Structure formats: C-alpha cells, structure tokens
C-alpha cells in the first residue's frame with residue numbers, strides 16, 4: 001500500500017462525541033503544533049447540542065501557510081462509534097485511521113488502502129484511573145500523547161501547555177502528563193513512529209508567517225478587543241451562536257480594563273436584552289445619545305433587527321453590528337458556517353436602504369475592522385455591519401499579532417458641541433453643508449437653546465421638521481445616496497495581489513477571482529493550484545460594501561470573473577451585478593453551502609470544470625464530491 | 627440632573643427657579659384632533675417640568691409610534707426627542723439612559739404601542755428599573771390607524787363602529803405592579819390637578835416611574851358605550867389627589883392631619899397624598915393591586931399614586947455604572963493602549 005507522506009503538510013481530523021472533554025485535548029494538539037512554529041489551522045465542526053452528538057475537529061498543517069481548508073483527511077482519529085463508518089470512508093487513500101481498539105472493529109469496517117492504528121484507549125484508562133469522569137476525560141489526552149509519537153510533536157511543548165492550562169489547579173497536571181505518556185509509550189511500543197506524515201520544527205515555507213510573532217486566536221475575541229479599543233461603552237445583545245462569544249469576551253476584557261480605578265465602578269454597560277429587536281433598540285438609543293454602542297448577532301437576529309436598522313439608516317444614528325453568519329434558521333445547521341447573510345445585511349429593512357458592510361478575513365482584521373466600524377458608523381452616521389462567520393469567529397486562526405497605535409483618536413465624525421452650535425449660522429440636522437451627504441449631528445443635553453430636534457424616520461425636511469412632502473423625502477433619500485457614495489472612499493479598499501507567473505498558460509482568457517472573508521484563504525490556495533496547472537487567475541479580495549471603484553475596474557478588465565463564496569444563491573455575485581451594473585454572464589459563481597467551510601480543492605475543481613465547460617456561468621458542486 | 631444659572635428674561639410671565647417661563651417648555655402647535663386627551667397630557671408634562679425647574683435641554687423625550695407617540699413634538703421644544711419605532715421605545719430609552727445617566731428621560735407611549743406590539747419591551751423595562759418616567763396615553767384604541775380596539779379596551783366596550791369588544795382588557799397599572807415597578811400611578815388626562823404633581827413626582831423618582839393616563843380619543847372612542855370616553859371616565863372617576871413639593875422648597879399647603887400621608891423621595895422631594903382614603907398606603911403593592919381590582923368590581927375608576935418604593939435600585943446602580951456618563955468618556959478611560967495589547971498578544975502565543 002502506498003502511504004501518504006509529507007512533512008508539515010497534512011490534515012488530521014478528530015471524530016468525537018460532544019460533552020466528553022475532547023475539545024480541550026484537541027486544542028492542546030493544535031496549540032502544540034502552533035508552538036512548534038508550524039502553520040496550523042484547527043476547526044471545530046460541532047452540533048447544536050450540549051452533550052452526546054457527533055462533533056469533529058479538523059486540523060490542517062501546512063508548511064506553505066495555507067490556513068483555509070484543503071479538503072480530504074489524511075489521518076482520522078475516531079473515538080465516536082456513531083460516525084465511524086463515514087469517518088473511515090472519508091480518509092484519503094494511503095491515509096491513516098486511529099481508533100479505540102478496546103473492542104475489535106466491526107468486520108465491515110475495512111479498507112485496504114488505509115493504515116489502521118488501534119489503541120486500546122478505554123481499556124488503558126479503565127486500568128489506570130479510578131474516577132469515571134477522569135477515565136473519560138483522560139482518554140482524550142492519551143490519544144494526544146499517541147499522536148505526539150505518531151507525528152513527532154515536541155513532547156516538552158505539550159507538557160508546558162498542560163502546566164499553562166492547569167495553572168492554579170496543579171493537582172491535575174500529573175494525571176494529564178501521565179495520560180500523555182501512556183499514549184506516547186503505547187504507540188512507540190506497537191507501531192513504527194513517526195509515521196510518513198509527520199511534523200518537523202523549522203520547516204516553514206511560508207515567508208508571510210513569522211512563527212515567533214504570530215498569535216493563535218479566534219475572530220470573536222479579536223472583535224471584542226476591537227470594541228474595547230474602539231471605545232465601545234454599551235454592548236446590548238441576545239445570545240445566539242456563533243456570535244455569543246463576542247460579548248462574552250467583551251465582558252471579560254471590560255471587567256479587566258474598564259473599571260474606574262478610583263471608585264471600582266464600570267466604564268461600560270452590558271445589556272442582555274430580551275430579544276434582538278430590543279438589543280438593536282438599545283444600541284440605537286445609546287448611540288443617539290453619543291455613546292459608542294454595538295451588538296453582535298447571527299442571521300435570525302439580523303432579521304429581527306432589520307426594522308431598527310431601517311430607522312437608524314433614515315434617522316442617521318450610528319450603529320455597529322457584528323453579524324457572525326451561520327447556516328439559516330432554527331436549530332441544527334446554525335452551528336455550521338456560511339456567508340449567507342450578504343443580501344439580507346446589505347439591504348436590511350424597509351424603504352430604500354443600503355448598509356455599509358465590512359468583510360474581515362482574519363482575526364487581525366476582525367480587530368482592526370471593529371475599531372474602524374465605530375469610526376465609520378460615526379463618520380457616516382449610519383449602521384455599519386461587520387460580516388464575520390462561524391469559521392472565522394469561533395475557530396482559532398494563526399494571525400499576525402494585534403497592533404495598536406497609541407496616537408489613535410476616535411473619529412466621532414461631525415458632532416456639534418455647544419460652542420460649535422453657537423458658531424454656526426444656520427443649523428439643520430439634515431442640511432448637507434459640505435456636499436458629501438453627511439450632516440452635522442447634535443447630542444441631547446448639549447445646548448440650552450440650540451440643536452434640539454425630534455429624531456424620526458423618514459418624514460422630515462432638512463431642518464428636521466415633520467414633513468410628508470414628496471420633495472422633502474426625495475431630497476433626503478437622494479442625499480443618503482450621496483452619503484453612500486462618500487462611504488466608498490472611507491471603507492477599506494479591496495486587496496489585490498501580484499499575479500502568479502504561469503509558464504505555459506492553457507487559456508488566453510483573462511481570468512479573475514473575487515472573494516472575501518473566510519473564502520479568501522482557500523481561494524488563494526486554489527489559485528496557486530490552478531496556476532501550477534496552467535490557469536493564470538488574477539485575484540481581488542473584497543473588504544467592504546459599498547464597493548470601491550477598483551472592483552468595477554477589475555471586473556471590466558477581465559473576461560471571466562469567478563465569485564467565490566459560501567451560500568447557495570451567489571449573494572455577493574448578485575450584489576456586484578446589482579451595484580456595479582455588470583452583465584450576469586461575466587460573473588461565474590464558485591459556491592459551497594454545505595455548512596462546513598469551503599475547501600481549496602472544491603474551489604479549484606469548480607473553476608477547472610467551469611473552464612472546461614465555458615459558457616455555463618453557475619457551477620455548483622457539493623464540496624465533498626469535488 | 628444638573629442645574630444651571632438662568633439666562634432668560636421674560637418681562638411678564640412668571641419664572642421658575644431657573645428663570646425659565648412656562649413658554650420655554652412649549653413645543654410646536656399640536657396637529658392632533660381638537661379635544662384629544664393627549665394634548666392635555668402634553669400640557670401637564672410642560673407644566674410639570676416648568677414647575678420642577680428642570681432645564682429643558684437636559685430632558686430627553688422618547689416615544690414609539692401612534693398619535694400619543696407624536697406628542698413629544700408638542701411639548702419641550704428645547705429638548706431632544708426620539709420618535710422611535712412602534713412598541714420599541716423602551717429599548718431605545720434603556721440604551722439612551724445607560725449612555726448618559728445625567729439626563730431626565732420622559733417616555734410617551736400609547737396603549738397600542740405599550741400593551742400590544744411593545745408588551746415585551748415594556749415588561750423588561752420595568753424589570754430593569756430604568757430611571758425614567760413612562761406615560762401611556764391610554765384611549766383603548768389605535769388612534770393613528772383609525773380606531774381599532776386595543777388590548778386595553780375593556781370587555782364589552784363599544785367601538786366607534788358599534789361592535790362590543792370580546793376580550794378582557796389588559797390593566798397596565800396592575801401589570802406594572804405585578805412586575806415590580808417601583809412607581810405606579812394612574813390618572814386621567816382631564817384631571818390636571820392630579821396629573822401634574824404625579825408627573826413631577828415621577829420625574830423626581832429614581833427608577834422606573836409608570837403612569838397610566840386615560841386619555842380619550844375624541845374621534846374614535848368618545849361615543850356612548852366606550853368605557854374610555856370623557857363622560858364614562860368622569861362618571862366612574864375615583865381620584866386620590868396628591869401634591870408634590872420638590873426638594874429645597876418649603877411646604878406651603880397645609881393639609882389636615884390624618885388625611886394626609888407624606889412620602890419622601892430619594893432626592894428630598896415630598897409627595898403629599900391628601901384627601902385620600904385614610905387607609906390607603908403607597909408602600910403596599912398587594913393592597914394597591916387589591917384596590918384596583920375592587921374599584922373595577924365596583925364600576926369605579928381609581929386614580930392616584932398607587933405604589934411607590936422611594937429607595938429602589940435603578941438600572942444604573944444595578945450595572946454599577948461610573949458616575950460620569952458613558953458618553954462623556956474619552957480615550958484615557960476607554961482605550962487600554964498598545965502595552966496592554968502586546969501582553970494580550972503574548973498570552974495568545
């Protein structure tokens with residue numbers, strides 16, 4: 001049998017039952033690889049459930065620094081009898097299957113092209129540990145110890161990590177270390193270690209990843225820190241996976257960093273609202289009153305917030321909303337990742353509304369863009385929605401460190417204080433003095449006789465006086481459109497990269513690819529795969545809506561442009577068609593909407609197929625069949 | 627609340643302690659139907675704020691949607707206001723109030739706005755004890771959408787079109803009492819003598835002050851058979867009058883001992899309940915509920931200050947908010963800086 005070989009380049013997947021303590025052991029595994037300085041990207045694939053259902057943890061190791069999903073599994077570690085058949089079937093030919101051999105595998109669980117590595121995990125733990133909970137928990141640590149030998153993980157790093165993890169609970173360190181050693185010892189005695197797939201410190205072909213500097217963090221924590229650094233004082237929310245940890249982390253950091261030293265009182269307020277309507281109402285109220293306020297939610301919450309988003313758009317109240325996208329309504333798939341709120345967010349609410357969207361692709365960008373979202377919301381006096389997703393928000397990503405410029409000042413936009421009101425000749429809340437569509441705001445309580453007005457939705461004139469005149473309405477919404485034009489020069493520009501040189505191109509079509517958020521990493525990888533096959537593709541990563549004019553130019557400069565995204569309807573493609581007036585046949589969709597993050601192989605396969613069958617503009621393939 | 631030196635001079639009109647005249651508390655001309663109860667509530671709010679000498683610009687007015695929610699245009703023209711969305715003013719007020727704890731918040735809602743679409747937010751507002759005055763202009767119908775029964779319409783009350791309401795009405799004062807509101811009053815838009823001091827007391831109260839005001843809709847609910855018409859309300863009215871003496875002001879009125887109960891608010895203001903039934907106490911939630919129930923059974927409409935807990939803990943206290951308003955904090959208080967961020971990075975390696 002030909003076994004898969006490779007140094008620092010493979011995919012390991014863990015198949016567990018949730019609620020059994022596997023998460024921290026799996027994290028230990030990934031973190032150890034990270035500490036070895038090898039690019040790694042772990043992903044949780046978990047159910048909407050607290051205990052007893054299947055859950056997976058996929059770890060990609062890539063010396064080239066590809067942090068997106070590749071597709072396929074080289075080594076499966078399966079300790080979940082419920083899913084064992086599918087798990088075995090998903091292993092690549094030549095791959096490895098590590099399982100609990102306490103009981104023999106059912107006879108039908110056979111494959112000739114896979115190396116089976118049985119470890120009697122249950123039996124070993126029953127023998128070694130007394131308490132039932134410990135037997136269950138440490139089984140996970142035993143398999144990490146086994147993998148340490150099989151893949152050559154630096155053992156002392158594992159031990160260090162355990163000491164970090166159990167700081168303050170030192171009693172737990174020794175049984176954990178013992179469990180690691182048990183696994184390590186068993187496999188060294190029973191199998192040839194390390195396997196042909198293995199790790200090696202110092203082998204890193206990714207110049208953009210400086211292992212000594214990189215951090216491992218999830219997008220939600222980064223966004224929460226962005227809210228702290230961006231000066232948010234009010235967080236209002238209603239719990240919903242996968243956004244919950246944004247406010248959890250905000251609360252944790254605020255309790256540390258936002259306590260008034262003199263009085264011990266809080267320089268922040270966290271309001272757990274009764275629902276998302278109220279959460280958004282609280283944000284609108286706080287922002288109207290001049291505090292920086294935000295909420296975090298996911299698709300269903302976004303739907304509930306849309307009435308208020310419309311009001312905030314028309315009343316021109318700054319709002320920061322972090323939308324952590326998941327798969328659709330109800331329960332179940334919602335713990336899976338998608339980029340499927342694009343249109344719902346861009347055009348959320350009634351009447352003519354458009355909202356500013358930001359698309360972070362890394363935790364670092366989650367941090368930077370959250371800070372920026374507060375500035376943009378105040379500069380533009382409008383809702384700004386940061387479009388994260390489950391994959392980015394809840395998984396740990398290797399990221400360049402967060403950076404802070406101590407000279408940063410919050411950009412509060414055009415707010416008139418008492419002095420400002422006294423110095424201005426005629427003030428009208430909706431008077432466009434500067435011609436950029438952005439008018440001067442006043443805050444309640446500012447001036448004894450000037451600047452007060454009744455904030456309302458659409459029926460008003462430039463002086464904020466009630467009006468139902470058609471001309472006043474038209475003038476107002478046209479100005480809002482002008483403001484949206486202004487926004488184009490304020491929001492983050494798209495990122496372009498130098499094209500990859502292709503020696504003998506197989507096509508003379510000018511090809512381009514557009515992508516955003518978590519589709520970016522696997523897209524870059526797919527483009528490299530295709531370049532090696534002779535398909536040169538220029539790329540642009542979208543970072544905000546409204547779209548920068550360079551995006552129009554990019555589309556016009558190419559004959560065929562792939563829009564790579566994670567939803568069924570090609571929502572970004574639709575938004576581009578709509579906003580840039582681009583003919584549908586120019587943009588081809590590359591899609592994945594299975595709930596698991598898109599893989600480089602899927603993207604490459606769909607583009608390859610599209611190029612083979614040029615003309616059909618929407619190419620859909622289920623990722624796992626690609 | 628902050629107090630400033632007066633800077634207005636009007637020759638004839640009487641001035642309050644800050645030197646403002648009552649016209650400084652006026653709003654735009656009302657566009658409601660002539661005789662609408664809501665206009666009397668606007669006038670009562672204006673007078674209450676004038677009499678209590680609150681700087682107009684330090685008041686924020688919030689409302690939902692409805693004829694009642696339009697009224698903030700018609701009083702306190704120097705105050706900022708927010709005409710939010712239908713039934714959701716409570717959340718906007720909550721956010722506003724934590725963002726700046728130094729302003730006085732007055733919320734105006736309707737029975738449709740509060741008892742139907744906004745019921746969820748209303749009870750949560752009570753639960754949080756947000757420091758504000760919340761007035762429902764209760765006409766038993768949806769005025770702005772042309773007279774449909776609202777959820778506070780009494781069972782059997784006839785609509786403008788002659789149909790008897792088939793459902794039990796929601797009594798907002800009882801609901802507020804049950805939900806633990808720290809200040810619950812009920813009044814009638816036609817009873818200025820009671821309503822004005824009640825609003826003054828509500829504003830002085832620290833915490834959530836709820837006032838349910840029957841406010842007849844002359845266009846859709848003032849006919850014979852409507853239980854919230856002027857005449858039906860007047861006929862059934864059983865009013866417990868009160869007086870409000872703000873902090874630092876001498877008590878000018880003399881009350882007969884034995885018929886007056888005095889309640890001191892946290893800021894030192896005093897509420898005098900006079901000519902009330904001797905046995906009525908404002909510190910007994912259960913008794914308040916029973917009185918409302920009893921009054922209803924006797925075909926009476928009991929109004930007055932029903933319950934008050936002058937020492938309740940408001941949301942700002944519960945959240946342990948700093949005394950300086952959140953909207954006033956700057957970089958120094960809010961931004962931990964690069965050194966802290968570097969140590970966070972270090973912890974993530």
Ligand SMILES: Cc1ncc(C[n+]2csc(CCOP(=O)(O)OP(=O)(O)O)c2C)c(N)n1
Nearest residue numbers: 692693694712736737738739767768769770
């Ligand atoms: C979401 C939404 N649904 C419906 C309406 C229509 N609407 C406007 S006012 C109103 C009822 C108002 O009744 P109430 O609060 O009692 O105020 P009133 O006019 O009686 O003072 C309704 C249903 C709306 N504005 N928004």
Ligand code: SF4
Nearest residue numbers: 659662693769843844
């Ligand atoms: S319709 Fe009724 S509630 Fe509305 S303004 Fe007229 S009288 Fe008042």
Ligand SMILES: [Mg+2]
Nearest residue numbers: 736737765767
């Ligand atoms: Mg009404």
